[in-house]
Amino acid sequence: MVSSPAAPFAQDAAAPALLTVRGLSIRYGAKVALQGVDLDVRPNEIFGIIGPANAGKTSFLRALNRMDEFVPDMRVDGAVTFAGRDLRTIRNLYALRSHIGVVFPLPVGLPLSIYDNVALAPRLRGVKAKSELDGIVERSLRRAALWDEVKDRLKNLGSLLSGGQQQRLTIARALSQEPELLLLDEFSIAVDPVTTMRIEEVLKELRQELTIVLVTNLVQQARRLAARTAFFLGGRCVEIAATEDLFNGGAKDQRTIDYLEGRFG
Amino acid sequence: MTTAQQPPTPHRGQPAWAAALDTRDRAWWNDLAMRGVVLAGGMSAVLFIVAIFGFIASQGFEFIVNRLDLGELLLGVRWEPTVEPPQYGALPLIAGTGWITAVAMAIAVPLAFGAAIYVGEFARGKQREWLKIGIELLAAIPSVVWGVIGLHVMKPIIQELFGVQVGLNVLNAGIILGLMAAPIMATIAEDALKAVPDSYREAAEALGATKWQVVWKVVLPHARPGLSAAVLLGIGRAFGETIAVLMASGHRLMIPESIFDSAATLTATIAAELGEAAVGGDHYQVLFVLGMLLFLITFAINLTADWIVRGRRSKA
Ligand SMILES: Nc1ncnc2c1ncn2[C@@H]1O[C@H](COP(=O)(O)OP(=O)(O)O)[C@@H](O)[C@H]1O
Ligand SMILES: [Mg+2]
Numbered sequence: 239m240v241s242s243p244a245a246p247f248a249q250d251a252a253a254p255a256l257l258t259v260r261g262l263s264i265r266y267g268a269k270v271a272l273q274g275v276d277l278d279v280r281p282n283e284i285f286g287i288i289g290p291a292n293a294g295k296t297s298f299l300r301a302l303n304r305m306d307e308f309v310p311d312m313r314v315d316g317a318v319t320f321a322g323r324d325l326r327t328i329r330n331l332y333a334l335r336s337h338i339g340v341v342f343p344l345p346v347g348l349p350l351s352i353y354d355n356v357a358l359a360p361r362l363r364g365v366k367a368k369s370e371l372d373g374i375v376e377r378s379l380r381r382a383a384l385w386d387e388v389k390d391r392l393k394n395l396g397s398l399l400s401g402g403q404q405q406r407l408t409i410a411r412a413l414s415q416e417p418e419l420l421l422l423d424e425f426s427i428a429v430d431p432v433t434t435m436r437i438e439e440v441l442k443e444l445r446q447e448l449t450i451v452l453v454t455n456l457v458q459q460a461r462r463l464a465a466r467t468a469f470f471l472g473g474r475c476v477e478i479a480a481t482e483d484l485f486n487g488g489a490k491d492q493r494t495i496d497y498l499e500g501r502f503g
Numbered sequence: 504m505t506t507a508q509q510p511p512t513p514h515r516g517q518p519a520w521a522a523a524l525d526t527r528d529r530a531w532w533n534d535l536a537m538r539g540v541v542l543a544g545g546m547s548a549v550l551f552i553v554a555i556f557g558f559i560a561s562q563g564f565e566f567i568v569n570r571l572d573l574g575e576l577l578l579g580v581r582w583e584p585t586v587e588p589p590q591y592g593a594l595p596l597i598a599g600t601g602w603i604t605a606v607a608m609a610i611a612v613p614l615a616f617g618a619a620i621y622v623g624e625f626a627r628g629k630q631r632e633w634l635k636i637g638i639e640l641l642a643a644i645p646s647v648v649w650g651v652i653g654l655h656v657m658k659p660i661i662q663e664l665f666g667v668q669v670g671l672n673v674l675n676a677g678i679i680l681g682l683m684a685a686p687i688m689a690t691i692a693e694d695a696l697k698a699v700p701d702s703y704r705e706a707a708e709a710l711g712a713t714k715w716q717v718v719w720k721v722v723l724p725h726a727r728p729g730l731s732a733a734v735l736l737g738i739g740r741a742f743g744e745t746i747a748v749l750m751a752s753g754h755r756l757m758i759p760e761s762i763f764d765s766a767a768t769l770t771a772t773i774a775a776e777l778g779e780a781a782v783g784g785d786h787y788q789v790l791f792v793l794g795m796l797l798f799l800i801t802f803a804i805n806l807t808a809d810w811i812v813r814g815r816r817s818k819a
């Protein structure tokens with residue numbers, strides 16, 4: 239396993255952003271969950287989002303792959319573009335979602351075999367050859383640091399794995415569709431610390447192939463992984479900065495400083 | 504990575520794969536087509552309902568417009584369609600239906616919920632499988648068989664047990680209907696209990712709750728919408744049943760005053776009289792008006808079921 243340096247992965251700041259967010263607001267009925275968020279996510283960066291519960295982090299991720307379709311009363315205003323396309327006018331939402339992998343906080347092992355869990359997305363897009371599927375399954379499970387534990391029982395039900403294993407299965411499934419963008423929502427909540435570290439190593443390697451938006455409840459995780467980090471609080475994006483600056487006393491907003499120092503209720 | 508290396512695309516500086524986002528592929532069109540198919544399926548249900556209601560209404564239309572006295576129909580106590588002048592007071596039939604359904608539910612609800620809770624929460628392994636099979640078999644018994652049981656088994660038992668002259672009465676029909684409705688209600692109720700996640704049971708058990716406390720405090724409250732639906736479906740079943748109730752109720756066209764009186768129901772009256780009524784005549788048309796009444800009551804029950812389930816959801 240190649241371990242990358244903690245320094246931000248070399249990016250071309252001038253390259254067009256993979257994701258641009260302008261004036262994004264999200265409401266559930268009358269309740270405002272997020273207001274006026276502007277940010278860019280560059281290709282091949284890990285973009286961290288930190289903030290206390292109910293800050294609007296999950297809602298933000300929902301808007302990125304148009305999950306508002308599934309949430310009653312959820313209204314999204316503002317402009318989000320992905321690869322230059324405006325999400326509001328995209329013609330094939332399913333293609334959008336197949337290019338964006340999502341990992342939710344609680345693992346979701348589908349009631350299929352481990353193999354079929356990982357092979358689902360490739361099969362949906364028409365991959366049939368057994369050898370090709372085998373390759374994708376092994377590669378995805380290896381990248382999610384799960385292969386060694388399950389390689390002898392790929393036929394077993396994925397929903398019967400332990401919590402941490404199911405979460406890695408979820409990550410493997412997300413990677414099996416070769417996404418351009420990976421959204422991770424507090425993935426380590428249900429994972430033990432050792433596994434968390436292994437997955438973090440994997441994420442560092444994945445930077446070379448895809449872009450990651452990492453919502454995390456562990457500020458140190460953002461510090462370890464993210465090139466830039468945004469601090470969300472009470473439905474607003476308070477501050478966005480290079481992660482190193484944030485953690486080295488460069489935070490401009492007092493609320494960010496308080497949160498980073500753990501002085502926040 | 505620099506933009507110069509990217510293959511040219513219609514969107515300046517964007518990668519090639521992004522074109523897929525604006526391409527409607529086979530899966531997309533297939534999805535659209537299947538949406539159409541299932542929409543047609545859903546709409547056909549509505550279509551049939553409207554058509555059936557339209558048919559029933561059309562058969563009684565002329566009478567409704569020209570001679571229907573709604574107050575007389577709903578509140579009149581004499582149903583004498585064949586004497587001169589005929590009387591079309593359906594209150595005895597409405598009361599008969601109400602009494603018998605109420606007795607049926609008083610019997611079916613405890614039986615069905617007891618069975619569902621036992622099968623769903625307490626029984627294990629083989630025993631559970633056998634019980635489920637038994638309940639399903641019970642649900643499959645044809646209603647005429649239940650009618651015969653009412654006529655030849657329940658009747659003497661009731662006469663003996665309560666020392667009454669008439670063994671075909673509200674009690675008899677209610678017991679028969681209750682036994683008929685219980686298996687279906689139990690099946691639906693058991694499904695509702697099964698839908699409660701095991702993690703809820705584990706969480707309560709970890710607090711030291713007894714098995715019954717878990718059922719009472721956690722499982723039943725969570726399953727309430729499904730259980731209500733089971734009851735309402737049972738009521739609908741009892742309401743619409745015809746042949747068994749015709750055989751067991753004594754079919755007496757008067758308002759019953761106790762559960763030991765014979766009674767007649769709306770459905771049984773329609774079944775018994777429609778064959779004799781002259782097609783297109785007043786009697787014939789009034790029977791269709793009764794059909795509409797049944798239809799409307801069933802509709803109201805279903806709406807109530809819907810409302811209960813929905814009300815519960817929005818509170819959650
Ligand atoms: N499905 C929903 N319906 C109504 N309100 C919601 C829903 N999801 C989230 N919210 C509300 O939106 C706000 C932001 O929530 P969320 O995006 O989940 O925050 P975070 O992920 O930062 O904890 C919260 O106040 C939450 O109660
Ligand atoms: Mg969240």
